[in-house]
Amino acid sequence: MRDKLVEFKNVSFRYGEDEPWVLKNCSFEIYENEAIAIIGHNGSGKSTIAKLMNGLLFPQEGAIVINGRTVTQDSIWEIRKDVGMVFQNPDNQFVGTTVQDDVAFGMENRGIERGEMVKRIDDTLSAVGMQEYRLTEPHKLSGGQKQRVAIAGVLAIFPNVLILDEATAMLDPRGRTDIMKTITRVMAERSLSLITITHDLQEVVQAERVIVMNEGAIWDEAAPREIFEKKAELRQIGLDIPFVAALSDELQKAGVPINHEALN
Numbered sequence: 001m002r003d004k005l006v007e008f009k010n011v012s013f014r015y016g017e018d019e020p021w022v023l024k025n026c027s028f029e030i031y032e033n034e035a036i037a038i039i040g041h042n043g044s045g046k047s048t049i050a051k052l053m054n055g056l057l058f059p060q061e062g063a064i065v066i067n068g069r070t071v072t073q074d075s076i077w078e079i080r081k082d083v084g085m086v087f088q089n090p091d092n093q094f095v096g097t098t099v100q101d102d103v104a105f106g107m108e109n110r111g112i113e114r115g116e117m118v119k120r121i122d123d124t125l126s127a128v129g130m131q132e133y134r135l136t137e138p139h140k141l142s143g144g145q146k147q148r149v150a151i152a153g154v155l156a157i158f159p160n161v162l163i164l165d166e167a168t169a170m171l172d173p174r175g176r177t178d179i180m181k182t183i184t185r186v187m188a189e190r191s192l193s194l195i196t197i198t199h200d201l202q203e204v205v206q207a208e209r210v211i212v213m214n215e216g217a218i219w220d221e222a223a224p225r226e227i228f229e230k231k232a233e234l235r236q237i238g239l240d241i242p243f244v245a246a247l248s249d250e251l252q253k254a255g256v257p258i259n260h261e262a263l264n
């Protein structure tokens with residue numbers, strides 16, 4: 001049996017007392033070494049879920065448990081050893097004056113010993129294809145290169161759960177495939193669980209389970225093929241046809257049998 005790593009228990013959240021609820025009674029579980037994709041229209045609550053998972057936000061109702069520990073103000077530093085997160089806009093995550101300083105930053109915060117840090121900087125920058133840039137100033141990098149470095153920085157902390165919130169959106173398709181291969185390898189080596197918030201069909205197809213969000217609630221949770229078969233309903237909740245049609249193509253390329261009646 002795989003260990004339960006993430007548990008959302010009846011979580012509701014709003015950004016302020018006068019604001020509307022953006023998550024309503026959400027419950028789900030994620031297990032060790034699982035690959036999950038979270039999809040849903042803009043504003044459906046996906047990024048809010050990610051931020052609740054590493055204590056950037058706290059729920060007003062319900063609880064979030066990571067690796068057996070409830071996320072609270074007191075537990076966030078322990079939680080952040082377990083949960084690594086990369087956002088869409090890497091500029092918000094850079095703090096170092098060089099690429100290697102930046103990769104070191106997350107490790108310094110978590111008290112990792114210097115020799116081990118040097119080794120991990122080397123390993124993770126190689127893994128994302130950025131070893132030649134270790135002394136480069138981050139602001140001189142392209143968007144895609146920044147995303148690679150941000151991913152290296154998070155992999156270097158050896159999290160148990162990696163959350164990628166549109167974190168490869170600036171990479172070209174080839175670069176995205178390379179990074180996903182690297183992450184798949186790390187998942188196998190370290191039993192990492194992966195949560196991708198994504199519009200990238202490859203990432204949706206490769207997930208074991210897809211969580212579909214709609215207006216702050218979990219609309220469905222199933223294997224990619226089962227989700228796709230609800231095409232008409234997906235359209236009703238704002239997941240557009242090009243996305244769904246292309247998902248069908250990707251599933252077919254991946255050799256997943258499709259119920260063609262669901263296409264019409």
Ligand code: ADP
Pocket residue numbers: 015019022040041042043044045046047048049
């Ligand atoms: P998604 O990632 O699915 O696009 P988000 O989790 O970013 O959705 O947003 C969910 C809802 O919360 C949206 O209605 C959004 O406008 C609102 N929201 C997001 N961030 C804030 C914030 N900092 N303050 C107030 N409302 C916010």
